[in-house]
Amino acid sequence: MDAKTLYEQGISAIRDQQDREAGRKLLTQALKLDPRNDMAWLWLSRALDEPAKQRQAVERALRINPHNSKARDIYLKLVELYGGDPTLPDTLARSVERNGSGAASIGGQPAVRRQPTPQEEQIIAKQLKIANDVMTRGDDEGAVEAWVNVLNIVPDHDLAIKSAVQTLVRLNFYDDAKELVNRAIAARTPNPAIYLTAMDFAKRDRDHARLEALREAVLRLPDVPESLVIKIAEDYLRLGQNARAREVLETGVKRFPDSQRVLFYMGETLYQSGFPRESAAYFNRAAKIDPSTKEGKASDKRLMEFPPVLSDRERGNLLLAWREAFGIGAFLMLLAWMDAGLNLGNLSSGAALGVFLSVLAGYLLVTATSSPQQRPIARLLGGRVPEDRAEHNHERAGLFMASQTNIGAMHEPTRLPILPAPVRVVFALFGIALLIVAFILVFDRSLDLLGDPGPTEWRRFM
């Protein structure tokens, strides 16, 4: 049976058959299907016995439709009979307008929460126990009433609001659930989960202004979790508001500079928004945190599309530079070993010196060409930290290309001093000269043989 039929049958039961019990049941069912029917709430108030419950039903009708004159009359009559604040309907109406469509009640710093008094603590504990007891008996509405009593004291009580909202949504009292959430937000709760629920409600209502206000408010919360930042950014991406998503994630990166997820999403958002170069820095940072995670792997995969990024850690590492020098030395050593008849004992002192010089030459060449920022040599020889070239075109990413004509590696803006160009030229020239000397020393006997035109054992094939 649909809500309208139930509503009509409910009215008929109350008005025509004078059966208030049947009318109450029918109207309750109708309101579960359509909780925004203000007249149904009004008729329900007539089927209720307790004045407090009657007043609650009329208040609901007024919240839904503040201009319902019949509801106002009944409300005033109830106030007259049982006492209360006659201005409440207007306040409620304003509250509906405020909570229903705008950001006026959201935002700002979270309020300093009033601690419940010991007496209130006792009431809360008692109400929670009641809620638990009645829930076990299947009395959902009774439990909700108890939780609401708790929320009247602490509007964002974790357990009470979570349980009440879940139950109300399950029972289709969507507006009631929304109201509880809005009350907690109006009290400036710092609980991000409540904002998340409010955002879901706003989405369901297609209330974009409120949704936007909630997103902004949630980002200002001191304990906003990274997952929520990402969720908000994803929402913006889905809506095609990429610039807004980037702003949200930038806030997230500032708040969680070591969060792999936030960094990855920032990179991904930039990538999807057509800023691939800028995205590389975030992918790089994300991948560095832990390459084995889902985000780490995804970041690394994305990075395959870009030139690799050279970091200060690699640039300034003395061992990495000497490693290459030892590679050159190892090569010369093998050559010298060959000419010594594979016997190190036969190695001439000249050849041994050649091997040593080759390592030194290798180091000078490596320093001049690819590692001019090793600590502490660069500082010792008058090195300076270069200006941050990132600002030209990759400010957001904090990366720049080494050179358009050079190898295509990307560099992070460095904080290390770099050797001055003249020093590097001297290193290179000296390195080349040393390498030539090293080769001559290692090949000394071979050069003698090559220069000797006479018959030798080597030339017996000739």
Place this chain on the structure above:
Amino acid sequence: MEVVIFLLFYIGLNIFLSSLTVPFPLSDTGTVRYNTTPYMTAILILLNVVIFAFWLGGDWLGLLSARNEFEATVSYTNYTRTMGTYGFRHEFLTEAMSIGAFTSFTGMFMHAEIMHILGNMIFLWAFGRRVEDACGPWRFLVFYLLAGTVSNIGSALLITVNGDVPMIGASGAIFGVMGAYLLLFPTARMDCLWVPAMVIKVVLAVFGLRDEDEKSWRWTVRLPAIFVVVLYVGFNIFPTFETAQTGELEGYSNYIAHMTGFLSAIVIFLFVRKDLLTRYFSGRAI
């Protein structure tokens, strides 16, 4: 003209026959991340080709196209003399003649005949470009020469019987490059010439079954590099053990040099770029 036609036929037939049995790698398909032009690989190929064309190649061709016994003898004498003098002989090392290192260099750039150089240079092109990108040209050059040197030392140490046979060719160094490629890019794929797979591909295409990744028709097949490298290493392993046991070189291929060259690939970590090394050992994609 006849010689040219003969050479083309000879090359075509050889490539067809070799790709009938094993995949013949032509090109690496991966991303060259540093966007470098493989100058050093190209220079090495050019150097090998020039040395062959202007040194051993003339005598080899003269031998093939000799019109009489005299011409054949002259060509043969020149050919063997050049090879024996500048090729790498183990006795240069074992008898401490002090010319081993020099001939190790020269031997590395000498090739016996056209298929020898063609095969080696295709392999160098296929595997070398990406390794060079990972190292940079000069470091790649040192690695290449080091791998060739290690391969020559390996064969000098393990071949003890007929050490007077001159060894020539870049294959030891190229096996080093292949090993480095496998170490650095184990999941890479290669475009290969492989007749059986090509036949299957054509048959499948006739029935409308095509690889969706393939934007346009290719005669080559894309195979995992690990499969190709392991296959070639596999062909070398058993003869290597046999030669190591007997100490005697069998046939025309120096399998020991191939395998020691391949094992020398481990030194690639002395020559790869700093950031690549860091990424490699931190488990990141390179």
